[in-house]
Amino acid sequence: MRRSNYDKFPVTNITGEIWVGIEDIISQLQREIVKKDFILVVDCYVGVSLDKLYECLINLHPDLCINTECLMKPENEVRDMTYPYVTDDELFGYRTRLNISDFFDHEKVSAFRKRISSEKGIKIILGCGASWICPDADLLVYGDIARWELQQRFRRHEIKALGVDVRNESPARQYKRGYFCDWQVCDTLKKSIYEKVCYWLDMNIPLTPKMISKDTFMRGLAKTIEGPFRVVPFFDPAPWGGQWMKDVCDLDKNADNFGWCFDCVPEENSLMLRVNGADFEMPSVNLVYLKTSELLGEPVEARFGQDFPIRFDFLDTIGGGNLSLQVHPTTQYIRDRFNIPYTQDESYYLLDAEEGASVFLGVKTNVNKESMLADLRSAQSGEMIFDPQPYINCFPAFKHDHFLIPGGTVHCSGAGAMVLEISSTPSIFTFKLWDWKRLGLDGKPxxxxxxxxxxxxxxxxxxxxxxxxxxxxxxxxxxxxGWIEEKTGLHPNEFIETRRHWFERTVTHYTRNSVNVLNLVEGDEVIIESPDERFEPFVLHYAETVIVPASVGTYMITPYGTASGKRCATIKAFVRLNA
Known part of the structure; x- marks a missing residue:
């Protein structure tokens, strides 16, 4: 196994204003309160620890400090209102059309607005929707948090949802409420106030909040979008998880396994700014929302709006087990059932494979449809163990193979494979057909x-x-x-195109009005440079994923460091604009 040079904490280095810790933040906010009658609004993303935030803000000695939760509708009303979107299903819901105002009791809000306009002194309005309740604040601060951190808090049963206490519910149900309802509502609100926010709070570590100014926030995004960048990857165990990433990505050797790595899922990954040497973490989707055309390219933006359409992640089954046998929905099905505009088409690129590795893909010719579904249903009810051999193809899998998986295709990676999954971004729409009679990490089916x-x-x-x-x-x-470019996919039904470059010397790439996402699949490291020095040189290590904004245009990739003069390979994905 090679020595790891994988960077788990990529950053964008900038200069700017940053305040670290409660005392530092309070001192700066105190300097902003320049008159006796002052309204401070601290809006935040759902899941931010409001108790810790309140403990921080109470040090400003306000005459009035109110949490927006007390102005929301009763919990039973919120549950009834959100039920059509959350549903009874354990995993799936329907993307909401609600907005933040729907969660509030408008009589209570009206009375409160009259109160804050008539009372004098320092007034603080804190919580989700605070900027909607009080749009004319003297100072607006926003507390943000990464969705990956939210998922950890779901598992620890620590946080409430919008207007609903879900701490006793399963992490899957909490995630579902976030995905289909709360996150949609909070993102819509955040998009509307970006230009109004004066300070941004990093609330990922509740005991050590950090704050940057609006100028620093915008400068960080502008610097990031200048050239290639990486989001902060996160790793997670799985019932089928393997051992490969422990060595290659330098992970905890004492952990049971790591099955997942999300290395380019901007809706859930973080972006790390290193401001004067201090790290400030924010959801990377902020970059997608504020720099859409530069990042995606105007033709891609016209087609997908502010959705980042390409997803790269790892599935490690080396030393592990088979993934669940599964299928992804068709476009019409995902629209009709879940209000999602496009489906999760995907592919498996084999970064590595053990001897005997395999991929299950497609049904066998002349398969008996009724018999297969009957066996799957019997297996689901526990009456039998499903045998895929009569029904599903099982192909041998080797390093650098590429398997294409358009929606509707039955598939799964077998044991012994290290998969780079290249897909479109709807992330939870996997219909499991059979899970090899095993339990999840929570001990439940x-x-x-x-x-x-x-x-x-x-x-x-x-x-x-x-x-x-x-x-x-x-x-x-x-x-x-010294270079060869190969088209490796994806299927004509899919909007993503993939190209593999083998190279021993510099090869020139063109974004062609689409965001490019690349992974270094062979070679220790390469350097990405601009022919006209539009961005700083960027070093990419083995197995790392990098995002190249559409606005970059032309860029060059060259073997670097210990890989100089050696054969390297990248796999690149972009949106097929003539599809």
Missing amino acids: RPINVEHGSHVINWKRDTEYALKYLVNCVEVVAEGD
Whole structure:
């Protein structure tokens, strides 16, 4: 196994204003309160620790300090209102059309607005929706938090949802409420106040909040978007998890396993600014919302709005087990059932593989549809153990193979594979058909979705189809002195195109009006440079994922350091604009 040079904490270095810790933050806010009659609004993302924030702000000795929770509708009303979006399903809901004002009792809000306009002194309004309750604040501060940190708090049963106490619910149900309801509401509100926020709070570590000024916040985003950048990856165990990432990504060797790495999921990853040597963490989706056209490219923005359409993550089953047998929905199904505009088409690129590794992909030719579904249903009810052999293709898998998986295709990675999953971004729409009779990490059976799956399986994706259109469809499209460019996918039904470059010397890339996402799949390290020095040189290490904004245009990649003069390879994804 190679020595790890994987950077787990990538940062954007800038100069600016940062305040670290409660005392520092309070001192700066105190300097902002320049008159006796002053309204300070501290809005925040759902899941921010309000108790800690209140303890911080009470040091300003306000005449009035109120948490927006007391102005919300009763919990039973909020549950009834959100039920159509949250539903009874353990995993899936329906993307909400609610906004922040729907969660509040408007009579209470009206009375409170009259109160703060008539009373004198220092007044603090704290909590989700505070900027909507009091839009004319003297000072607006926003407390932000990464979605990955929210997921950790779900697992620890620490936080409430918008207007609802969900701490006794399963982490899956808490995540579902966030994904389909609360996060949509909070993101919509945050988009509307970006220009009004004077200070941003990093609330990922409750006991050590950090604060930066608006100018520093904007400067950090502007610096990041100038050239290639990485978001902060996060790693998670899985029931099927493996051991490969422990060495390559320098992870805890005492952990049971690591199954997942999310290395480019901007909706859930963080962006780290290093301000004067101190780290400030924010959701990377802030960059997507505020720098949409520069990041995505105008044609991609026109098609996807402010959705970042490309997702890279790792699935490690080396020393682990098979993933669940699964299928992703078709576009029409995901629209009708979940109010999501496009589906999770994907592919498996094999970063590495043990001897005997395999990938399950597509149904066998002339499969008996009714028999397969009957066996899956019987297995779901515990009457039998599902045997995939009569029904599902199982192809041998080797390093650098590429398997294409358009929505509706039955699939899963077998044991012994290190998969770089390249997909579109709807992240939770995996219909598990069979999970090999194992339990989740919580000791409970993981939800199986045979009925959802039965509506979307494409039975034409059989053995012949898979071999012709889904397995290693590699085509050389260009070559030059010391480099070769290959088209490796994706399937024509998918909007993502992937290109693999093998190179021993500099190769030139073009974003062509689309954000590019790359992973170094061979070689220790490469350097990414601008031909006209538009951005600082960026060093990319083995297995790291980098995002290249569409606005970069032309960039060059060269083997670097210990890889100088050696054969390297990148896999690049971008949006197929003529699709």
